[in-house]
Amino acid sequence: MFEEASEVFDNMFKSSFPLTFIVFIPAVLILVSPLPAEAAHEFTVYRMQQYDLQGQAYGTRNAILNTEARTVEAEVLSRRCVIMRLADFSYDKYQKALRQSAGAVVIILPKNMSAMPQDIVQQFMELEPEMLATETIVPVYFAEEDNELLSIYTQTLTSSSSQGSLSAAEVLLHTATANGFQMVTSGAQSKAISDWAITSLEGRLTGVGGEDLPTIVVVAHYDTFGVAPWLSYGADSNGSGVSMLLELARLFSKLYTYKRTHAAYNLLFFVSGGGKFNYQGTKRWLEDNLDHTDSSLLQDNVAFVLCLDTLGNGDSLYLHVSKPPKEGTPQYSLLKELETVVASQHPEVKFSMVHKKINLAEDMLAWEHERFGIRRLPAFTLSHLPSHRSAQRSSIMDVRSVSPSSRHGAGEPPAGWVHYCKSHQYPKRKHFTFQRVSFPSSSLVMALPEQPYCNIIKRLHKRCSVKVRLRWQNSVDDLHIFASSLKLCLPFSLRVKPAIFDLLLAFCIAAYLGMMYLAIQNFGLLYSVVRRITLPKAKVH
Incomplete structure (x- = not known):
């Protein structure tokens, strides 16, 4: 019986070699298949x-x-x-x-x-x-x-x-x-995103006492920067600057609602975009207001421009200037007032002025006030950083909570982006709560159409009773951003x-099939060898 079966298999495989694949390949795959992959x-x-x-x-x-x-x-x-x-x-x-x-x-x-x-x-x-x-x-x-x-x-x-x-x-x-x-x-x-715009906002409070009133401009850029755009929250740089600007707008809007506290100054609040790319939003805004219009507040008497940048941490406060203010000017009065307030109210805070000339040979400007200084407008920047080269201004690590000792502005010290506190009824108690940043505001992320950042700022501005309008500037010619992926x-x-395992598996399968093919082609010889080994030896008498 066994000999007949061997002859049948021998003739079958010799006459139909493809049948070898049908019979043996499934067995090979089952025996040498890799371990099943776990869930991704x-x-x-x-x-x-x-x-x-x-x-x-x-x-x-x-x-x-x-x-x-x-x-x-x-x-x-x-x-x-x-x-x-x-x-x-x-x-x-x-x-x-x-x-x-x-x-x-x-x-x-x-x-x-x-x-x-x-x-x-x-x-x-x-x-x-x-x-x-x-x-x-x-x-x-x-x-x-x-x-x-x-x-x-x-x-x-x-x-x-x-x-x-x-x-x-x-x-x-x-x-x-x-x-x-x-x-x-x-x-x-x-x-590259070919059609994108730098979005900025401006809000105004009109002074009282005459038509030709001097204007005080308060500026803060809202965009952040870091090695990864979607991780650039900018809690300190410059979420704290925007938070303080909105708090100042809230306080002054309250003062400007009463005749006794309505100052003889026009207030212009400007939240600029493109700050981390050489302050391109401020540059375009100045060009629109100084070169292409006759109805801008910047065309009139500008007392000074106060730029707010990185104010949410540290025990020091610096006023960065490109040109030291002269005695008798509004900017000099502000400097002395800051010194007096810090010395009397917050003696633990170190306040000083830092003088740095504008270097037009550098590719990037140091501070935002230099954009105004180039147009011969008196401006300075308030910051807790002693130098513009600080790594804190351009890092994804800028998500830390603000130190409790920071008291550089009204209300609680900001820890990033600001959300309006809806639990307090407006206008009975108007104030902002400063919370941690909830979404990134890098320029590359802001180029995406679904970002709501500027609309939130606009709503907060309006709640301060400030006349607000959005401004869109065309994208910068020498800046190309890639905001996809x-x-x-x-x-x-x-x-x-690994990939080498596929080669090893292919080699094992080929070797196995080759051995099986040789065994089948020489099945008679193989059978006789096996029979000779398995049969008992005849006894010698």
Whole structure:
């Protein structure tokens, strides 16, 4: 019986070789198939800035990635997605990934930024301008830490670190058999936004006592800046400046409703856009008001321009000027009044004036008041920063709560963006509560049509009884922004075999089929050998 069955199988496989695939391939796939992949974990990533300013490219150029995850401790980073935590981040490690032509870089940020050591936060803030200054082909993303992402990072770190102590054969075997994590983005390559505008707002309070009244201008730019647009909340720079401007507008609107407190000054409140791009919104606003109109308050007598910038932290207060004010001028009176109030009411606050001339040779102006100084308008900037080069003005780390010792304005010290407190009935008690920033306000994000930032400012201005109007300026000719693919959903597929495993699997299948083919073609010989081995030997008498 067994011999007859062997002859049937021998003739069947010799006459129909494709039948070999039908019978044996399913068995092969079942035996050597990889472990089933676990469910994919999706989380949100935020892309690095991308813009061109004055012919210079800044930030990352690519947005698409589909590659395996590694940590910077791995020996080979080429065409791999390098993930690293902020606590372990350094510029040398970042440059190592770029030099080895990594497929992408993902930096994991902690949920609670205030819990991070200040030296790490300060170090990263100082590195952000360097990361943006160089055009980077590699896609760079940021992600907020969660339990699943932390678990993925830990497993990847363990796998990457163990490869350094293995031999070449062990590394090859580990590469072929280990489970990895595949990172895939679903977005498209970013494209420049050709039609976008800088949005600014202005509000007015008219003085009393005559027609030709001097005008006091209060200015604050609302946009923020950081290495990642969707993470640039700007709690201090310059959410605190806008918060203080709105609080001043509220206070003066209340004073201007009564004859006894109605001052003989026109007040102009200007919330400008494009502040982080060389104050382009202020530049266009000045051109419209000084060069193309005859009905602007700036055409009349301007007492001074007060710019508010980064006022929500610290125990110091600086008045930055391009030209020291002369005695007898309104700006000199303001300077002396500030000195008196600080000395009598808040002696713990250090107040001083910082003089810096306008340097037109630099690509970027230092402070917003320099835009007004170029047009020969008396202006200065009030800030708690002693220098315009402070890293706090352009960082995604600007989300920390404001120190309780900061008392630079009316009401509570601002901790970021301002929301109107609806729990207090207007106008019986008019005030704003200063809360943490709830949405980013980077210029790249503001270019998107669905952003409600300026409309919120307009509503708050109107609640202060200030006549408000929105102003749109055309986009800057020498600034091209790429605001697409800034926020993506990134799935991590767990238990993903590396690409070399496919080659190994194909080799095993080919070897198995080759052996089976040879065995079938020589089934008679194989059967006789097996029969000879399995049959008992005849006894010798």
